[in-house]
Amino acid sequence: MDSKKSDAVGKARPGGRTARNTAAIFEAVTALVAERGHGAVTMAEVAERAGVAATSLYRRWGDVRVLITEVAVDQLIHERPLPDTGSLAGDLSAWASTIAASLRSPEGASFFAAIVATAMPQDANPAARGEALKRRIEQIGAMLQRAEARGEKTPALADVLDHLLAPLYTRALFGMPAHDDLAQRLVKRLLAAS
Amino acid sequence: MDSKKSDAVGKARPGGRTARNTAAIFEAVTALVAERGHGAVTMAEVAERAGVAATSLYRRWGDVRVLITEVAVDQLIHERPLPDTGSLAGDLSAWASTIAASLRSPEGASFFAAIVATAMPQDANPAARGEALKRRIEQIGAMLQRAEARGEKTPALADVLDHLLAPLYTRALFGMPAHDDLAQRLVKRLLAAS
Numbered sequence: 375m376d377s378k379k380s381d382a383v384g385k386a387r388p389g390g391r392t393a394r395n396t397a398a399i400f401e402a403v404t405a406l407v408a409e410r411g412h413g414a415v416t417m418a419e420v421a422e423r424a425g426v427a428a429t430s431l432y433r434r435w436g437d438v439r440v441l442i443t444e445v446a447v448d449q450l451i452h453e454r455p456l457p458d459t460g461s462l463a464g465d466l467s468a469w470a471s472t473i474a475a476s477l478r479s480p481e482g483a484s485f486f487a488a489i490v491a492t493a494m495p496q497d498a499n500p501a502a503r504g505e506a507l508k509r510r511i512e513q514i515g516a517m518l519q520r521a522e523a524r525g526e527k528t529p530a531l532a533d534v535l536d537h538l539l540a541p542l543y544t545r546a547l548f549g550m551p552a553h554d555d556l557a558q559r560l561v562k563r564l565l566a567a568s
Numbered sequence: 569m570d571s572k573k574s575d576a577v578g579k580a581r582p583g584g585r586t587a588r589n590t591a592a593i594f595e596a597v598t599a600l601v602a603e604r605g606h607g608a609v610t611m612a613e614v615a616e617r618a619g620v621a622a623t624s625l626y627r628r629w630g631d632v633r634v635l636i637t638e639v640a641v642d643q644l645i646h647e648r649p650l651p652d653t654g655s656l657a658g659d660l661s662a663w664a665s666t667i668a669a670s671l672r673s674p675e676g677a678s679f680f681a682a683i684v685a686t687a688m689p690q691d692a693n694p695a696a697r698g699e700a701l702k703r704r705i706e707q708i709g710a711m712l713q714r715a716e717a718r719g720e721k722t723p724a725l726a727d728v729l730d731h732l733l734a735p736l737y738t739r740a741l742f743g744m745p746a747h748d749d750l751a752q753r754l755v756k757r758l759l760a761a762s
Contacts, residue, residue: 490684490741491685507742535735535738536731536734536735536738536739536754537730537731537735539738540730540734540735540737540738540739541729541730541731541734543734543738543741544729544730544733544734544737544738545730545734547684547737547741548701560730563761567757567761
């Protein structure tokens with residue numbers, strides 16, 4: 375637990391070796407999840423591919439599912455910057471397109487499954503539960519706030535969640551991920567109702 | 569595998585000892601899932617509580633998750649008969665109330681989690697995937713067909729799925745199960761839009 379390798383993935387020195395190791399760990403998780411699905415990835419494999427000690431991964435994340443969910447949420451936020459098109463219709467349209475496309479991809483589907491597995495009622499990590507949805511709610515809030523500042527008529531945040539995100543998630547969950555034309559119809563219907 | 573106990577849970581003699589054993593097995597599963605959540609139930613425990621051989625459970629269902637999902641779908645269909653109130657608004661209102669109440673209960677939440685676990689992309693039982701949603705789609709289809717026969721204006725089946733069932737499921741998934749007033753607002757919004 376006190377080896378050099380363990381130190382290398384600690385949180386003490388952001389920007390240096392720690393940041394490089396975290397990047398390597400996250401890349402290893404992304405590649406492994408894309409290759410075989412989140413359910414078949416172990417800490418030992420992540421450690422081997424990232425070139426760090428498995429013990430240090432356990433110390434920092436405790437369980438491989440916690441690590442996978444952290445990577446999934448990180449991808450959600452950083453690889454897909456929030457659209458800022460100048461109108462709510464444009465923002466929601468681009469946002470829904472990106473989510474739908476992600477849920478149709480093997481990697482996106484695997485990360486979604488990882489997030490759902492963490493959100494499950496019987497899961498041992500209640501702190502992580504709803505974390506991904508919290509980020510989505512923050513994204514919706516930011517888009518609505520900008521629209522309000524522009525003087526646009528806006529739906530309630532809960533309506534965006536219930537009538538845009540929920541259909542995309544539920545269809546993905548049961549193996550029928552939405553195509554882009556459906557995503558766009560959901561956006562139009564949401565805005566027409568508000 | 570060829571013991572009397574094994575025979576007793578085979579499919580050969582419906583209505584007799586097989587049916588009684590199936591009922592005992594389903595009751596044992598329901599009780600165990602309610603007590604501890606679907607993730608912590610084993611075939612051995614189900615076998616012990618139901619008074620049958622674990623080997624015969626493995627022979628018939630293969631995996632405890634397959635058995636739990638079958639019980640979950642059975643409960644969905646038989647313990648909650650489809651409402652028939654004479655109007656689509658009444659039917660959907662009662663249907664949504666029942667689903668929301670179930671998702672708020674520990675037992676219903678556990679069975680929902682079991683269904684979701686089976687629906688997950690990485691799951692080893694692709695045949696079971698989407699099975700529960702298929703039953704829900706059949707229920708929606710039956711309510712819409714009756715409404716059409718009465719000459720009522722009806723939403724598309726996909727809209728009931730996307731704007732009534734999906735919000736209830738997504739909220740339950742992330743630990744915010746819907747209360748009945750929300751379920752009723754979803755029904756009103758759906759019917760107003762169609």
